[in-house]
Amino acid sequence: MFSRIIKRLRKLHISLALKIVISLIVLMAALMVGLFLVNIKKYEETAVRNAAIQADEIAAVVKAGLRTSMRLSPRQDTINLINDVGQLAHIKSITIYDKIGNPRFSSDKQIAGDQLPEDHPLCVMCHAQEPPEVYAGINERFSLITDENNNRLVRIVSPIPNEPGCSTSGCHADRSEKQFLGVMELTASMENIEGNISLLVLDNAQYVIFSLVAIFVTLFAVTYRLVDRPIDNIIEGTRRIALGNYDARVDESGNDELGLLARAINRMAKDVGDHHDELSKQRILYQSLFEGVPCLITVQDRDYRLLNYNQTFAEHFQVKHGDYCYRAYKGRDCKCEVCPVEKTFEDGKSHTTEEIGYYKDGSKAHWIVNTAPIYNEKGEIIAAMEMSLDITQRKRLEEDLKASEQKYCAIFNNIPSAVLAIDADTMDIVDCNQTALTLYGCKKGRLLRHPITDFIANDEIDAHIQAFSEAKGLKRTKHVKANGDEFWASVNTTRTQFEDKEVLLTAITDISERISSEEQLIQTSKMATLGEMATGVAHELNQPLAVLQMVANLFRRKLKAQKPIDHTTAQNMSEKISNNVERATKIINHMREFGRKSDIETEAVRINDIIRRSFDFFSQQLALHDIEVQWQLTPDLPIVQADPNRLEQVFINLMLNARDAIDDRCANQPCSQPDRIITLRTRATRRTVIAEVIDTGTGIDKHILPRLFEPFFTTKEVNKGTGLGLSISYGIIRDCGGTIRASSPSDGGSRFVITLPREMGK
CATH class of the missing domain: 3.30.565.10 (Histidine kinase-like ATPase, C-terminal domain)
Known part of the structure; x- marks a missing residue:
């Protein structure tokens, strides 16, 4: 029964604070009760000893009274003294025994006159050794006894010594050699002492109970404030975290171990939340990859049944779980002759094939199929994953690319400009179009694998090399045909890759006719300019002609008058003629130079x-x-x-x-x-x-x-x-x-x- 109660108590939810308080209270109660019992025991021993001492003092007073009563009236006064003392409230009895154990005087009428045997406790107290001690200690002379009502009494035995005044002829002359004359037995009630002890026990019990209650309430309040409530807070926070609320936080304001625990739990919640978020992201990512990847994904068992498939597969085929893959893909009743899934189950490796099938709308499709094994924890292949990438568009693009290649090849060969692919390192021509062959007047074998510099005028090679290095064009340059004829060309260059080589894709256009037209326009413009300046030029020529006319008139007048021309005048006139002729010649040469049709030569x-x-x-x-x-x-x-x-x-x-x-x-x-x-x-x-x-x-x-x-x-x-x-x-x-x-x-x-x-x- 007790074990069942213990089991039921164990099933009850008891807070840690209450357990601590109960444990402390039990421990303190045990300590306080033990201390209480020890104190009561010590108090009782002290009270008994004090009662014995008090009784011994009374006995001493009685013995002092005996000296007087024995001398005056030995019998009656002693009886009166004994009776008077015996009437005291706490004195139960007082008895005087002679040397051989006969009761001589007693306040208790029930005591018989029989002699006490030697093994009587009163006799043993004195005769425990021979000769008997007269002045034994009080611890050897008192004892606790009980009366017929089971009340405790303290009994003190006090020897009556044989004093010098007692051994006179009138008293105890025959015992002058004895050390004591008898013993006095005094029994005192312990009712008052036991009452005090009871009161003390009651007071101490109340104090202990009050102390335990006060300590329990204080400890409970303290532990509830410092332990139970923080623990409840921690438990509530961890419960929210356990339910998935990773943003929940525990109050960590405490600076004790529970505060450290709260901070650790908050860090744990953050870490768990971060890991949960990361796992959720990964799960969502993998799920989205599986469901949203732009390819058909199926998982098949060894019987080629569909265990799982992604959303893309479900959208393109009318299937359900458990259908055969060959029936879903191709509408077949048996597996394909060449099956990559079968090979994967056989050797545990991935396999790739290209297959053709039909979607549920009847459209034809091309796929690249890849397979991969799926293992269990024992390393056994339990399923195979098949991933089919739709390459229908690629197939169509390949066809379009082939047609486009043919189209652009025709454009490349028939484009009006010559196109050369020049190796960027060696400057050799690696490819050309038909127009280039026509432009340079040679066959393809004459152009290919020959440097482009063979077809450039010598004075233009440096400009071409610089333009090629910077992938720039030349608006006007000279090229050379296979027969050595030069022609004007414009060059546009772009760097690109051709057959894993860096090449200069160069377009060359014959601009000879354009240059000729431009030169004609320029010449026409010059003539128009000369025409506009004709008046000014005529005026410019008039000045030297007027000077020449003046000199001629002077010479005519001199000759007509048959007058001689002095040397100075002749010299001045000749200088004027020379200067003005030179000026007119300069003007005419400038006009002739400006108006002539010149080649394009920079300097x-x-x-x-x-x-x-x-x-x-x-x-x-x-x-x-x-x-x-x-x-x-x-x-x-x-x-x-x-x-x-x-x-x-x-x-x-x-x-x-x-x-x-x-x-x-x-x-x-x-x-x-x-x-x-x-x-x-x-x-x-x-x-x-x-x-x-x-x-x-x-x-x-x-x-x-x-x-x-x-x-x-x-x-x-x-x-x-x-x-x-x-x-x-x-x-x-x-x-x-x-x-x-x-x-x-x-x-x-x-x-x-x-x-x-x-x-x-x-």
Whole structure:
């Protein structure tokens, strides 16, 4: 029964704090009860001893009274003394025994007169040794006895010594040699002492119970506050964490072991939550991969039955779990002759095949099939995974690619431009199209495996090598045909990969006809320019001709008058004739040089010299129109590479346009000298040389600026311009590797800026 109670108690939920409190209370109760019992025992022994001492003191008083009563009236006074003492409340009895144990006097009437035997406790107390001790200690002389009512009594035995006054002739003369005359037995009640002990026991029991209750309440409150409530908080937090709420946190404000435990649980919850989130992400990832991967995935047993499949497979086939794979894929009644799943079950390896089947909508499909074994914990193959990647689109693309290859091969061979694939390392031609064979006038074997430099003019090879290294194009260059004839070509180059090699895919276009047309246009423009400057040139020639006419008239008058011409006059006249003829010759040669049709040859020139030559050729035109030229040329500019004749044409065109713009402005409004200015300015940067032609004319509208350099575009009136001047100027500057741009400042007029690359190192 007791064991069943213990088992039931064990099943009850008892908090740790209560267990601790109960354990401490039981321990303290045991200690306090033990201490209580020990104290009661010690108190009782002390009380008994004090009672014995008190009884012994009474006995001593009685013995002192006996001395007097024995001398005066031995019998009656002694009886009276004994009876008087025996009447005391706590004295039970008092008896005097003689030497041989006969009771002589007693306050207890029930004591008989029989002699006490030697083994009586009263006799043994004194006769435990011979001769008997007269003055034995009190511990040997008292004892506890019980009466007929089972009440405890303390009995003290006090020997009555044989004093000198007792052995006289009238008293105990016959016992003068004895040490004592008898013993006095005094029994005292312990009722008061036992009552006090009972009160003490009751008081101490109440104190112990009160202390235990107070300690229990205090310990329970303390442990509930410091242990039970934090533990409940921890248990509640761990319960929430166990239910999956990994964001739940335990109060960790305590700085004791429970606080450390709470912090550890919070860290554990965070780590578990992080791991759970990671596992959830991985599970979702793998599930999404399995369900959303763009291929058909099935898991099959050894009988080729479908154990599982992904959503993509279910969308494409009318199947259910347990169907045969060959029936789902191909509508067959038996497995395929070549089955990768079967091979996987046989050798435990992955296998790949390409198969054809039909989806549930009847469309034909091509698949790349891969298989993989699935093992159990014993290492046995229990299933096979089959993954089928739809390559139907790839099959179609392969067909389209084959058709596209044929199409682009036809385009490559019939494109109007020659296309060469040049090895970037060796500069050998590794492939070409049919147009290239026609352009260079040779067979394919003559082009392939030969360096491209064999088909480039010698003076253009360096420019090609630099352009090829930077994968840049050449707008105008010379190539050589197989028969040695040169032709103008434009080259565009792109780096690419061809048969695992880095090649330069180069498109070459024959621009000989375009160059010829451009040269004709340029020559036409020159002639038009010369025509516009005819009046100014005629005026320029009139001055030296007038001087020559004056000298001739002088010589005619001298000869007619038959007067001699002095040496000084003749010398001066000859110098005037020579200077003016030289001036006229210079003007005519400049016009002839400007007007001649020249080949495109670039050379090192200084742009300031080109501007001055252009002005010398055009200065009389500006003077006739009352236009002032302001010079802002930076001296010692770097050299540029250009065709000087064509570059001169550019500046003449710009000054012609500036002249016309100023005339147009002054034709519509009054103009003073500051309104008729052309500024010629040059400067240099680290990489370029810049020339500017600025006028104070009508300016250029913003909406026509983008079209300003288009061929045949002009803002002049009919029969006053061809629209080719700026277009030709744009082409000349571009062929020199530079740029030309126009703008119209806010204060009026036009501004043309020419930028040419400087020849590095010079």
